Amino acid sequence: MSTPADTPTGEGLFDDVDLGWEHLKNRLFKYLLFGAAMFGVVALGVLIFDVITDFYVGLTEFNISLVDFVTRDGSRRPELSGFRGAIVASVMLMALTAFLSFFIGVGSAIYLEEYAPDNRITRLIEANLANLAGVPSIVYGLLALAALRNGIGLGPIVLVGGVALALLVMPIIIVSSQEALRAVPDSVRRGSYATGATQWQTIRKVVLPAALPGIFTGTILALARAIGETAPLLMVGALFVNRMPRGLMDRFSGMPTQIYSWAAEPSQHFIHLAAVGIVVLLTFMLVMNGIAVYLRNKYETEI
Template sequence: MSTETDTDLFSDIDLGWEHLKNRLFLWVIFAASMFGVVMLALLLFDVATDFYVGLTEYNISLVDFFTRDGSRREELSGFRGAIVASIMLMVLVTILSFFVGVGSAIYLEEYAPDNRITRLIEANLANLAGVPSIVYGLLGLAAFVNGIGMGPILLAGSIALALLVMPIIIVSAQEALRSVPDGVRNGSYATGATKWQTIRRVVLPAAIPGIMTGTILALARAIGETAPLIMVGAVFINRMPYGPFDRFSAMPTTIYNWANEPSQHFIHLAAVGIVVLLTFLFVMNAVAMYIRHKYETEV
């Protein structure tokens, strides 16, 4: 009796239409994926074309480009100050965000009680990771540049970027700590180790590859951000910064300023700068992938 009922139930389903819907859905998601890939390829092709034209037709010397600072004169413009400023930014952002971010993740995962307040904090951290970057620039402008009178210096930009990447570092560090099996912790406790000894000698060494991967990817996002730096006043500066209290113009803001110039020479200078910035991004992402691959291979 039940067999006949099941047969009648499935006989009402048009399997041909179901297969057609599955194929249509597959093509839709494939087209959506290819749209992003094609747009990225076109963007890279356009940048590579402008880069090649700048080197051949506008005689942009890579040696001069890497050894000169910015200038209002197109034939004297270089990228040295912007590269140095971006490197100094990343060093300061790492110092300001890494230890606070990892410490916060350790507290939330290992010490904080599982209650409503902890869950509320974690939910807010996840939301902060998706806040537009210009909001952090406005915060840096109001609180640090104007609020306490720091002015548009490199330290103010570093604080704004550190606030931007800190939620990302905290969330990625939490995920890395969660990936460590509880059996490892319990085994450490069974040998008489304290909670802090277990975290420092057992949990953190196992989670460090994941923490480092998340941190590098967060810094790779920060190095390409333009809006927060513009908001804190990182406008065109034609000299190289020598400390955290100097005014600066990082790679993204220099490219932005060059792209706004009417001269085609500046447009091609911006293309060369984009290639340099993309190289930094690719290297940082490659390091993150290498750390992740090495960790997975060892596990």
């Protein structure tokens, strides 16, 4: 069957296009993306190599004992200085941060996803929460400084540091909890309503158990970010403290601020102490990320 003369056949459609140049642009763009990705990987590798090198030199040439390092408090003498107070302070900060942010964050996410109407105000709140999740951490430190230290008159104590970090991670917990709740299919909710369950019973017995793996994962990852934050703690005045905190009203020096304090010292011994502290801090962060992955793999179920 012949094709009519006035029917377009597609021939000559790309006659004026240099396909060789288009393929070259595609390859160049692919190489550009690959180079951008590798730049971050290489930079991270260089930093890790530098830290590991200083860590090894500290253990071998400066005779830093890991046991003594994690069982001694801070000191102005590098040969007597340890990391115990900073570790205990960071653990206390994480416990307080989780307590202050988890219930408020998850409760806010439940309200926004399950109860709040879909209107302009709700969408504005959700947009602001997404923006707050990306605000630099130093802003939350300045907020805690203005409200708690300058406003109420509290000193650089564990309570103030915990509030600053809770403000930092709360938007992240809310957003991640919302995503976990959205991942629960509506058919599950409708099935629960069909059995006569109320909305709160459906949320408590059906929706939350299905969303908990995602909620826990987001919370732990947010806390893993908080444990390495330095700027908020510096803003509230958590600098060098040579003793271990024993309560929420005690002065403290967390792991990041202790590392910052050592790295600013002119002595090479302190520099290598900072490298050992970085390795300990990275270990904590890797363990927390590993726990998050484990919880997701263990409790995630198909609905």
